[in-house]
Amino acid sequence: MTETQQRIAVDAMGGDDAPEAIVAGALRAAQANPAVEIQLYGDEAAIKQALADKTLPTNIVIIHAPEKIASDDEPVRAIRQKKDASMVMAARAVKAGEADAFISAGNSGALLASGLLIVGRMKGIERPGFMATLPNLSQIGEQWLLIDSGANTESKAKHLVQYARMGYTYAQVVQQKPNPSVGLLNNGSEASKGNDLTKAAYDLLAAEESIRFVGNIEARDVLAGAADVVVADGFTGNAVLKAVEGTSSQVMHVIKDTLKSGGLGTKMGALLIQKQLKATLKDLDYNKAGGAILFGVKAPVIKCHGSANADNIFYGIQQAVSILDAQIVPELTDIFADQAKQEKGE
């Protein structure tokens, strides 16, 4: 193992379909990235059972964790009391420098607390935020970012500016967009619109020279790719993320039901369009976007959906690999350390 090898800590016990889905996703990722070490934290017997008769690739390590955090555990108390829980051990590995990033599909609040209290905040960042990657429905294959998608329930205007800088840097460095646009989620497109928070954030963002601010974005236009990075307070960002995900899945469900419930003609038609429709739905598949990144902590921390399947875990690990390859965390660390110094007048 060389110094530059990436090591990714995976909480094998978090999520509705853990450990099976997590182990299956990790196996795929290990095969796709032979130079990356994947550390599976969890109940050793359960992980081995999930592996069944598959040979363990040499780049997967199992680290036994005798406890696990439940989805209804109170987050901060859980990470303090269950020191040998799979999620806590994975976070501690990052803190100790034994892993470079960590991923979990478990209790979101506990993941957030692990990121803040174990991995630790970057200097200069007060409130790390979750950044979600979503599909652009006007240009299939393109993606946009929503930050904060739910780490915080109360935000200040200056936090939104930090999200803007983090999202902008990610879009440049990881997504390789040369000059990504940054928009502010608001209740109207005019500059004068908004509540106290968005009005104050608008002024700060417009004055921020390190990003390309394109003004206010309404929630109806986000999926059409109105901006590469959409900045929001965590409460509204979370509501919009869930509304977008819920609506997509429910509209597709209604359409599938329509095709099934129709007469013979409809059923024949459904068979004919099946292949093409499946290809489109695959493009819109949220699982392929990986997870939400907790941005503003000292290492990449990725939250996959509670209902994550193997695909979602695979893409979450791929995302961690891309983030580590792009060295975005050291870059952000420099940016915010400089800013913190300037603010102190050093």
Next chain:
Amino acid sequence: MTETQQRIAVDAMGGDDAPEAIVAGALRAAQANPAVEIQLYGDEAAIKQALADKTLPTNIVIIHAPEKIASDDEPVRAIRQKKDASMVMAARAVKAGEADAFISAGNSGALLASGLLIVGRMKGIERPGFMATLPNLSQIGEQWLLIDSGANTESKAKHLVQYARMGYTYAQVVQQKPNPSVGLLNNGSEASKGNDLTKAAYDLLAAEESIRFVGNIEARDVLAGAADVVVADGFTGNAVLKAVEGTSSQVMHVIKDTLKSGGLGTKMGALLIQKQLKATLKDLDYNKAGGAILFGVKAPVIKCHGSANADNIFYGIQQAVSILDAQIVPELTDIFADQAKQEKGE
């Protein structure tokens, strides 16, 4: 004209396709409701041109308004300075008792200001809110209500309780649901979740005996009919409304594009499913839901989409007729007057 005849004031000049779409919708509504008087406020020549060679039904009255409010006018200034604008004249007719309700697809802010400053607030209501009607995708044909969907940018917990009572009463009296459920839009389903506002609102709603409170609702579940009435602060409610509308329309757009762009098989399949799919999409058509009702003012004030077509205006007028038939405004007036008295200790 008897005392009990309903008179509905329609702003013929508001909306992207005014006056044509408005006049066409009003004509349909006049034919469907021969006992209702429809007052069209706007440029008389333009309205007559929109009528073309159609005979004016006897229950439509044209009232010339020499001015109109533009979509980018500053709302409060516009309604103060343009006293002879179609929207302002329609609101003044309601205030003067010459009309019983008013409808516009014009500038939302100006409509809100007309409602608050000309029609006037109900006693006991501090912050009237917009209530939107949305389809329940789990039970096609059923609808749910979202209040406040965007009248206010800052809300207090006690305003959310008033929205809950207004929505509950509307669902009972107009939608004839015997015991509608009321949920609070929040970032998680557990009682402990939320920001300062939703935590405070949760406690007040749980203690409110006049409604059936079912707890927190996440934005991903609203379209699946998680509650008959979903209460939100106006900023988040607006974001969720727009996210739901934008996502539905963009997902359907992607599916339509898929069917068009495929090979011969897909095109044939698309033809076969067309009829069934159109029937489903019709059920989901937001235009059929009418408009957003400004609730908490002294008469029904209805805001149709800026892009309203004739269908939307027709359903908006039908909605006004139902609200007037159900006499919900007098009922709410009593409820909140009683409450205001109790709070004063009278």
